[in-house]
Amino acid sequence: MAAMPWIHAWWSMAALTALFGFGVAAVTASTSALVSDLSRAATYGASLGVLSSVMDVGHSAGPMVTGILVAAWGYGPAFALVAVLLSVCAVFFAILVHDSKTQDAG
Numbered sequence: 001m002a003a004m005p006w007i008h009a010w011w012s013m014a015a016l017t018a019l020f021g022f023g024v025a026a027v028t029a030s031t032s033a034l035v036s037d038l039s040r041a042a043t044y045g046a047s048l049g050v051l052s053s054v055m056d057v058g059h060s061a062g063p064m065v066t067g068i069l070v071a072a073w074g075y076g077p078a079f080a081l082v083a084v085l086l087s088v089c090a091v092f093f094a095i096l097v098h099d100s101k102t103q104d105a106g
Contacts, residue, residue, distance in 0.1 A: 003016060004016065004075070004079045005075060005076035005079050005080060028055075031051065031055075032048060032051065034097075035047050035048060035051045036048065038097075066078060066082070069081060
């Protein structure tokens with residue numbers, strides 16, 4: 001996403017789109033696993049329900065907010081802002097999420 005303002009050829013856009021697709025697949029699968037790992041067994045359902053709701057809100061609101069940003073500032077600044085926000089989120093994630101406890105399946 002951060003490189004999109006500097007993409008000018010179709011083949012580089014295709015490569016970035018494929019890379020983005022692999023990233024989304026990895027994040028989607030690993031996020032559910034992380035939430036399950038960090039939750040107590042009694043709250044798995046509620047935890048995954050909240051995750052699903054938050055992801056749905058993000059999938060719905062993200063394009064609308066990005067469209068407003070693109071209309072106001074253009075594509076370059078909008079994608080640069082998204083890159084900065086994702087970087088800040090990555091730092092918070094690295095600081096706040098620690099190795100989770102191991103739980104027995106039984």
